Amino acid sequence: MANARNPFSLAGKAVLVTGASSGLGRSIAIACSRMGARVIVTGRDQARLADTFGQLAGDGHVQFVADLTQSAQMHALVDAAGTVDGVVHSVGLQRLAPIKLVSEKLLGEVIGTNFVAPVMLTQRLLYRNALAEGGAIVFLSSSAAHIGTPGVGPYSSMKAALHGLTRCLALEQAKRRVRVNCISPSAVETPLWDRDHLEAQRARHPLGLGTPDDVAAAAIYLLSDASRWVTGTTLIMDGGAM
């Protein structure tokens, strides 16, 4: 094992974190840097991405502004990132609509950002041999993929689609010992939520709402050698809600 004294260490690893300009992605990037990783952070909002970049521990990090639904920008990100040992796909958006009222435009947005963007970024990294042997891929799914919630159909479906992809990709990449896993958090306070919807969630969580640092700790586990025998799986983090 590379880091025998601390299997959770990310020292010597380079980790690409998407959605790093906000919420979970920001906390994951900062936590990875504190565990010794060199981090490549990406998001669309330059100022908020720079804010994350300024909070990274250590040096050698890279920030790169990109809209991951635009393939030219996504390809440029992969070129800028170079070879990485891990990728955490925290890119995502939530759009609420009961199916009776859903539009093709809304569906396209949810599919494009929550499914096509992380999948095609993964494709590009693998195609360019930019994910090192023994590396780790972590998708951000959601507890919404495991339960039914009125109005959450498009988001729930795309997060569930990531689980199927995770199981198949885990087998495709096992020969190179690249591990592929999902994290399914329930409600965590980030800009993804408006205050009223978040507060309404509190009562159904026996351990209370999650924090971005809770999810970052799970990402560190799945990126590190501590999880070297874990692939094709989904870690539900819901404070006991389900």
Ligand SMILES: NC(=O)c1ccc[n+]([C@@H]2O[C@H](COP(=O)([O-])OP(=O)(O)OC[C@H]3O[C@@H](n4cnc5c(N)ncnc54)[C@H](OP(=O)(O)O)[C@@H]3O)[C@@H](O)[C@H]2O)c1
């Ligand atoms: N918060 C929760 O309770 C919760 C629960 C379960 C799962 N999740 C999942 O966790 C992930 C992170 O959520 P969050 O709560 O941290 O949300 P957030 O605070 O809204 O952050 C979303 C991130 O995605 C980026 N993004 C959105 N569209 C993009 C695009 N087209 N190209 C590039 N980047 C784009 C945003 O970048 P810019 O802001 O720079 O545009 C931002 O950095 C998402 O996949 C979400 O579905 C969250």
